Amino acid sequence: MTMTPDSGSPDGLLHGAEINPVSVLAEHRQALRQRLLEGASGGEVMAALTMFVDELIIGRYKNAMRRAGEEAQIEGAQYCCLVAVGGYGHRELAPQSDIDIMFLYSEGSGEVAQALFREVLRHLWDLGFQVGYSMRTLQDCIEMAATDLTIRTSLMSARLLTGSPYLFQEFYRRYFREVVGRGTTHFIEQKVEERRREYEKFGATIYLLEPNVKKSKGGLRDFHLFRWAGMARFQAATLQDLADHGLISGQDFLSLTEARDFLWRVRAFLHFEAGRAQEILSFDEQVRLASLYGFQDRPDLLGVEQFMQQYYQHTMGLHETLVRFLDRCLAPPVKRKSTRQLPADKVDGYFVVTGRNLTVPSELRPRVLSSPDLLLRLFEMAGSRRLKIDNELLDEIHSHMDSVSDEAFRTPEVSRVFMKILAGPGEVAGTLEVMHRAHLLEKVIPVFARVRGLMQFNHVHKYTVDQHTLLAVAKAEALAQEPGIIGEVCKEIRRKDLLHLALLLHDMGKGRKEDHSEVGKVIAEETAARLGCDEQETRTLVFLVHQHLLMSQTAFQRDPYDKKVLLRFVRAVATPETLRKLLVLTAADISAVGPGVLSKWKESLLIELFLRALPEVSGEQDETASPDRLKQLAGEVAGECTDAAAGGLDWIESQLGQFPLRYLQGTPPKRIAAHLRAVGRLQAGEVLIEENFNEELGICEYTVITHDNLTPGIFSKIAGVMTAKGLQILDAQIITRNDGVVVDTFKVSDPDYAGVPPVERRDSVAATIVLVLKGEEDVERLMSRNTRLPSGRRLPTARQAAEVQIDNETCDRSTIIDVFADDTLGLLYAITRSILQLDLSVHAARISLRDELDQVADVIYVTDQHGAKIKDHARLEAIRATIKKDIDQFIDQQVARSEAVSAGSLT
């Protein structure tokens, strides 16, 4: 059915007989919608609508001209024409697209034809079309197109609707010669810049969760830009032309066409549904389209997520192809041969650097493509030297990757170079992104293939999982440049590679029905094994991935001033280095959720927790309390001193002033009062023990008060007594005041007794400590005499070698020794004895249990006998090796002993 009114009918008659054009249009749209639902492509629908509109316009125009008389008809046919431009010119009218139309006339034409054109416009408006129109002479077109980018672009798709074909041909010829053929590079650059601004406005990433199908990155506009550039640079009007002339590969042609058709169809649905030019693919529409397209929910992935994954694959492909094509359009006309003529620039035997570009000469490409090691080195070089890998080469890598198995990438060299890429310096996130684009990242970390374009169907995240992940790495890099505490912490992190790897893996567990942190933990373990990480690295990586939400949950949802909350957090984190990594990981993760999500407000909550936890993990609360605080505390302690034995308030205050803050903050006033009473009556050469049972935690606290010159290795000896008595040490605090008073507190559990151990037991422990410290009993003899049946924790069957690390950066005054080992009775004694034999003195220690790993992390602060930090590298290494050897030996002994016990042959 056409809408063209019958020719020559008088208006009066026509109105009655004419079918209402508005409803005809509505019916036509409805029919097109039905075709779309039945499987027609977006292109078919657009072509049909274009044809419909063409007929409408041409019919109206001719009809109006006929009615206006012969003169007008001649004028119209000779001096004027109607030209479709913009998307309409391309016959790409989406259901609710604007119609862009130009009235082209030559000087000889009169007013009549123009008036007729206006009549056509009115008709289109009445039908509810959005019409953009212009009336220009040929000269106008040339002049305006030369200066106005939009006009220049829209005329590229000019198509004659009706009128003088000679005039149109003349226009076309001059336009291409005088406009399109000139300043091509500048034109393309301008278009690219225009598009770049559009990206900024409509989302700088392809992976928006509610993308604009036209204007977001990877949207239809990318396809338009592709076509404009191709037309300007190569005078190719269609993709087919570009493919025919070998300007794009057959594969690119196919993927571009597929992506374009996919987007066209989606847009057609959006327009039909909204009844207007709706280009935003909202969550609601995604759900609707996913079911229209037949995607079913699976346990691991919702239908809508599968649909969007396809959407992102298309937009990603489209965008990548565009980027490569633009590069070619803008590249200076240099033959690749010339790069080969500069042998001086060849690096590493395979790679060629020209300016900031990195490539591989074509004769060497097969070698490089078939060698995972070389491929990794290529990316490593690009990252560390901040070079850009040639797009053609990336293309080749990309297509080659599809036929390569992950297993080929499981080599020590690949792992080594990959960790180097992750460590920086240089572009870490940038390099990873290029690797991801070339489908190479998923060869090194196979799990990455699964999250490509994986959407997170919630309103918090703005990006898909892979994009969020890569962005998180970029954010971690950027944070190091920012002023403030997080920036400082960033700079101090020693193993950036582990941090970046943890960021890469932290959300890999998404898209499965199990908790993503738990899945992530398994993935982290697998990846660590694959990359050949050692135990220590594995431990850090697994912890960071598994607990990547711990810090934000604690900071935002728990009270960091609640000692129990803090302690639980601190015990999990265990070391200052892990805490630093976790802070940066948390900040980067939040920041990569979307723009502005990491507010200063959130930052300050994270920093608050960090600063409260740091002294705890490092056992380093050595600053003193402020005078106000001291006064207040002295009052509280005095309130606990019911007897008059203690000196007055002033005495209490001066005593408190000699303790570090970590003691004052971590000890209840009642306990402080008890300790001060002991300090007050301490005589030279004496040892006093204050013990206390904490009902709430079910643990005993033994505080030993003495003078530090009593005997060397006080701490180690106490630990030995605890072991001999079968006590499990949970925490130990070492305080040596400037006046030589030692106040060491051990928190222990007593596996021999459920509930409160009897007084005799506690007295016996206390008495033994006194005997040992006074030299009346030898700790070694005590230990062998008291060899016990294994109690409490059993020894792990599959035991892991102990790991000892030296950290000389965290603390200015002491060297920190981190020990990770299987939780064994007496371990702390073994460690401290080893330290004592090395002539080191212990200043602080913290013991953290890692329940799930059946391991402990002991953090011990030591100095040499003169109280100085150890700086000599050889000595540090010797210390590390000795302690490790001693611990391994100790644990072996314990194992042997316990086996002997089980065999019933204890001697």
Next chain:
Amino acid sequence: MKMIEAIIKPFKLDEVKDALVEIGVQGLTVTEVKGFGRQKGNREIYRGSEYTTEFVPKVKIQLFVTDPLVPRVIEAITRSAKTGSVGDGKIFVWDLNTAVRIRTGETGESAL
């Protein structure tokens, strides 16, 4: 009609919200704010450098209720936001002149 505003510790938000919903509060506006009261700001010292954060991060909640509900709201917030330590926050109550529901044009208590 009264407007009630409360400044609370961030991690208490969920508890406070639950307590308010329980007594029949229908709506709540939440803002992330920074400021200081008697708690003062922290001076954050890290590695010897000082980073002044004169303001402490808090959450501000705002709600509008009928007069009879005011004592119960105050009680609910006080109970649920309390930790007993410094910086637990404050509650403020204002008289409210009028309220209009934009969609329907209703005014007064029916607009709350």
